Amino acid sequence: MxxxxxxxxxxxxxxxxxxxxxxxxxxxxxxxxxxxxxxxxxxxxxxxxxxxxxxxxxxxxxxxxxxxxxxxxxxxxxxxxxxxxxxxxxxxxxxxxxxxxxxxxxxxxxxxxxxxxxxxxxxxxxxxxxxxxxxxxxxxxxxxxxxxxxxxxxxxxxxxxxxxxxxxxxxxxxxxxxxxxxxxxxxxxxxxxxxxxxxxxxxxxxxxxxxxxxxxxNVEDRLLSKAMRIPALQSLANIILSQPSYAVDYSVAFELIRAAETLDVELADWARRIPRKGAYTTITLMRYYPPAESSSSGFVPNLIHQYPGFYVARVWNLYRVYRLIIQSILVRVSSFVSLHHTAHEQDYIRIEKINRAMVDDVCASVPFLLGYDLSDLKLHPPFEHLRDENCLWPQNSMEASSSGPTGKFSLIWPLYVACSVPSAPETQRKWIRAQLKWIAGTGEAHAHLVMDADSQTLFGGPESFRFDCV
Structure with missing residues (x-):
């Protein structure tokens, strides 16, 4: 050699x-x-x-x-x-x-x-x-x-x-x-x-x-064996949406909607059947300031997740992004084919509920993947001083590990997609972008390129570049 x-x-x-x-x-x-x-x-x-x-x-x-x-x-x-x-x-x-x-x-x-x-x-x-x-x-x-x-x-x-x-x-x-x-x-x-x-x-x-x-x-592969059907659904949705309404075969559009809904159910079932070693624990954060004051404050995650390891956290965020993409397909195609108003409104409420849960869960994974020590989180009353909607994860109350490994790179794609969900609250979107800017400041060039951009994946367009999520 x-x-x-x-x-x-x-x-x-x-x-x-x-x-x-x-x-x-x-x-x-x-x-x-x-x-x-x-x-x-x-x-x-x-x-x-x-x-x-x-x-x-x-x-x-x-x-x-x-x-x-x-x-x-x-x-x-x-x-x-x-x-x-x-x-x-x-x-x-x-x-x-x-x-x-x-x-x-x-x-x-x-x-x-x-x-x-x-x-x-x-x-x-x-x-x-x-x-x-x-x-x-x-x-x-x-x-x-x-x-x-x-x-x-x-x-x-x-x-x-x-x-x-x-x-x-x-x-x-x-x-x-x-x-x-x-x-x-x-x-x-x-x-x-x-x-x-x-x-x-x-x-x-x-x-x-x-x-x-x-x-x-393994567990990730079983998730991926389902997710591999998503790109074909994205492609078909783009074909349908690129046609004038008089030229659309609506039976194909309705079949696409059914296929997307079926796949979404399968993904949710994967999450329900996850083995215990691949599960995470959830900590509910307590607010220590008056409700009137908190109403004008910026976004702070209500829940924090603790995972067995960075790999498990990354797999869960892949699952969340997959479901966000499916919801985007359903919204775009359903709106295009003009479903019955009542049924469409009910579907929209269900889709937005899923979107909200997935975006919240991505945010809940941030502290762990940034390397913060969450072991004594319940013992302290953190976050009462957080008011700035652009604040990063509360570094004033806990310090991220400067020497140990983190999963910050694997956060870039989930955060990028999550902050591009149109219905996400603006304060939450700004908080997510603040995380991307902080990650970019640590030298991650991928984060620098996406921190101020909207993910085209949710809107049917190709991203300006492709990159891994490890």
């Missing part, structure tokens, strides 16, 4: 950390016959171990990440996988050390080299079907998420589409091993995310695979 020439740790704490990380990964590499990593390979060790530590067993990404050393051991030094691995490792290293410009520059070089190697691999009849080639695409999409900037708005979506194309090339190999099945499911999740944001049906490769994958599906 070619050595990575980067700056070495400059403090005792960093040296101790990277030494520990190196020792952790060294044993795994030795078992595979790769040999111990040198000090120049610290970015790889840092990326591997810190990523592994941030993933729970329930998250499929952890299983896939554990396979990386095996894939490295059987791939060539100049392969797309090797180069993509170096690119993302250096990107993670550089992000934790902003002053290390050499790592950032070398990361971009390795990324470009990996793209060139990938283009060569997909033209090779043998390499195009290899696990290493498909995994390299996943690393490239991860690199694009980490290093996102305005010059790479379309890169992530392009590579997710490319991963689907590789799945078509692999054919039956997609289900030949547990590793292949897990990669397929991981790519399916990303494909759903991607196509929800452009309102187009997902690739047919993902249809009809339920029986082959049932042994590997």
């Amino acid at each position: 070619r050595k990575l020439q980067v700056s070495l740790p400059s403090t005792t704490k960093e040296c101790h950390l990277t030494s520990h990380v190196g020792n952790c990964i060294q044993n795994r590499f030795l078992l595979l016959g790769i040999g111990p990593p040198s000090i120049d390979d610290l970015p790889l060790c840092f990326f591997y171990q810190t990523t592994l530590e941030s993933l729970t067993n329930a998250d499929r990404a952890r299983y896939l990440h554990l396979q990386l050393p095996t894939l490295i051991s059987r791939s060539e030094a100049g392969s797309a996988l090797h180069l993509a691995m170096q690119a993302i490792s250096l990107a993670v290293w550089a992000r934790s050390r902003p002053n290390d410009r050499s790592a950032s520059q070398l990361s971009r070089t390795r990324y470009s080299q990996s793209l060139a190697a990938m283009n060569a691999a997909i033209r090779d009849p043998a390499k195009v079907k290899r696990d290493e080639t498909l995994y390299a695409v996943l690393l490239l999409s991860g690199y694009e998420t980490i290093t996102f900037d305005s010059e790479a708005l379309y890169a992530w979506g392009t590579h997710i589409d490319g991963a689907a194309s590789l799945l078509r090339s692999r054919g039956k190999d997609n289900f030949s091993t547990p590793f292949a099945c897990n990669m397929f499911l991981f790519i399916r999740r990303n494909a759903i995310q991607s196509h929800l944001q452009i309102s187009k049906p997902i690739d047919p490769i993902f249809d009809g695979s339920a029986e082959k994958l049932s042994l590997y599906e």
Whole structure:
């Protein structure tokens, strides 16, 4: 393996950390016959171990990440996988050390080299079907998420589409091993995310695979197996709404409404059947100021959620966004076909009730995903001093962890969609945008681009760019 020439740790704490990380990964590499990593390979060790530590067993990404050393051991030094691995490792290293410009520059070089190697691999009849080639695409999409900037708005979506194309090339190999099945499911999740944001049906490769994958599906996958029908509903709604009223086949419109309502019921049923280990607890906040005064104050969540972990919170927010999208389809199509007034009014009330619950629940997840310690929340009378409708989560009463991990990135898409619900109260919308602005201020470029925008997903249009929600 070619050595990575980067700056070495400059403090005792960093040296101790990277030494520990190196020792952790060294044993795994030795078992595979790769040999111990040198000090120049610290970015790889840092990326591997810190990523592994941030993933729970329930998250499929952890299983896939554990396979990386095996894939490295059987791939060539100049392969797309090797180069993509170096690119993302250096990107993670550089992000934790902003002053290390050499790592950032070398990361971009390795990324470009990996793209060139990938283009060569997909033209090779043998390499195009290899696990290493498909995994390299996943690393490239991860690199694009980490290093996102305005010059790479379309890169992530392009590579997710490319991963689907590789799945078509692999054919039956997609289900030949547990590793292949897990990669397929991981790519399916990303494909759903991607196509929800452009309102187009997902690739047919993902249809009809339920029986082959049932042994590997978890709670999130069972949610996704339902959500994969949403992009097709979005697309059909846009087709119907683009036609003049005299040209619309109203039987198709009514069938779309029934299909959307059925899917919404199925999603609600998924939530009701969630296992206890995937459930969350709810804390009701008490107000400590007079009602007359609170009526003029800004928005503060009435409920706060505490989850078993960031992964579980992210899955729940995916569920909430899926239901918000379905409600938007129902509102748009029902209004267009001019249903009977009484029935339509009843449907509208039901839809708005669901919207309100989903937006409130997204807001309730914010403190946990921002990393606040909620363990003693019931012991204090917080929030009585909060009056500003633009206030962030009450940092004056509790401090978010500055050193521990947070799930702030996974909040960007749910907050972006939630604040775009037309019926959400203006004070709540401003509060949500304040969260996005705070996240943007921590260096998340995705949040910076959406913090003042309305999500087009709820209105049938494609987003200006596609991005992951991890």
